[in-house]
Amino acid sequence: MEQTTQVEVKPVNKAKVRHFVKVMLYLAAITFIEFAIAFTVPHEYKWLRIVVFIVLTIFKAYYIVSEFMHLGHERRSLKMTIILPMLFVVFLIFILIFQAHAIFQVLY
Amino acid sequence: MSDTAVIVDESKKSIWGGGVAPMKASYGKLMMWFFLVSDAFTFSALLITYGVIRFSHPAYEGAIKDFVFSQEYWPVPEKVFEAVPFLHGVNLPLAFVGIMTFILILSSVTMVLAVEAGERMDRKGVEKWMLWTILGGITFLSCQAWEWSHFIHGVEQADGSFFHASLSANPYGPQNFAALFFFITGFHGFHVLSGVVLNFAIFFQTVTGKLERVGHYEMIEKVGLYWHFVDLVWVFVFTFFYLV
Incomplete structure (x- = not known):
């Protein structure tokens, strides 16, 4: 059977793609900061390290859930x-x- | 009675009164979210268990450079996770897990790009980005398989014996350390595996043109939610297992 209806493909939403790339760079930057802290802040500051790691993890989780999973733009x-x-x-x-x-x- | 008019004030009608989708999300998408909430509880329970067992063991107190593995205290993660494939014997703490984290973040980005292509009914775009996502998932799983076999097979010592961890023996630290490592990363890895299978299923449906005939690519969005969740869990596993 010949296909009679042609699906209309819309052009790439450049603003959206840029936004996702920006979120990815945030996530990469936060991970990099975590590594920097893991190797520069001495282990004597155990609790400071733990608190900073958890705060940065929550930031990453926020970006993934809000932007990638789109929850930030839901009802x-x-x-x-x-x-x-x-x-x-x-x-x-x-x-x-x-x-x-x-x-x-x-x-x- | 035929001349009685019923006036419905549309402005006062509750969105919960029926007839509309109050959360502006389809049934399938809502159910995926609810499943993810329950799965989040499962992973939270596992990670909190890790925390409880870790805090019921003594921590290592001395200087990091003098650290030696002992069953008496919980090991310092950067001393445990320091091997990288093809760089045998080179001490590169946390480098490999950093690469794994980045692979998973990248595959999350290719997944949102697949969703974006799906919104534009761009079949070629969905195919391309789904393929990258599947590739990222398989790469991550391969990395994890290497890491597991590295711990199970072990490192050869000077006297010819092997330094290796299993569920019944573990020279890196208290017995529960290996048990929790294999259980939690294994449970996450199994999620990644299911994600790859689901990704392949919708990639197949895209290639055969099924989703195009259905008229929308919402299936990509739903499976995408699951895939991002797997990435999200890894972010927490990474922090609590490898950094803290």
Whole structure:
């Protein structure tokens, strides 16, 4: 059967592609900063290193979820449906960090 | 009664009252998001477990240059992950995992470009970018296979014995360190594998023209969400396993 309808291909959305490349450069830059910190900040500043790593990771996660997964441009109700359940994760981190501390006290 | 008019005030009608998609997302896309929320819980539980077990073991206290592997304390990650393929015996801490991270970020970018091409009904563009995405996924999996076999096979010592980790023995640190490493990176790797299979499925549907006949490329977007999630999880695994 011969195809009669031709699919219309729209031209490349250059602004959008540039935006994605920019987000990629942000992600690469943040990863580079993480490496720089891993090799320049001495291990004596253990907690400073950990806090900075976690903050930078959350930045990366924000860019991936908001721009690549497009959640930042969705309806508010969809955003909240996805983000709010993550509070349970925060809760679990808090209770289990205390738990781990207690286990450590018993064992050592 | 035929002359009674029913006036519906459209401006006061709730978007939750039916007839419209209140979140402006299709059924399939919403379900993918909900699946990802549940998967995020699974990975959070695994990474928090890593944190709990790590904090219930003593940390290494001395200077980094004097570090030796011991079962008595948790190892310093940059001392464990320092091997790179083809550079045998060269000490390059975290270099290989940096390459792996970058490969996964790049494959995420090619995936959004495939979605962008799909929005323009550009079949050739979708094919091209999906192929790059699949290639990135396979490269990542190959890197991980190398890293695993490096730990399992081990490094030959001066006395001819091997320094290698498995689920039952682990010279790098406490036994749970190897168990958690294999479990969490393995679980993530299995997600990457499923992602590659899904990517190939939609690449196949694009090549055969099925998605063009359907009239839209939303399937690329849905599988894309999963693929970005796999990248997102890796960002966290990278931080908690390799950096902290």
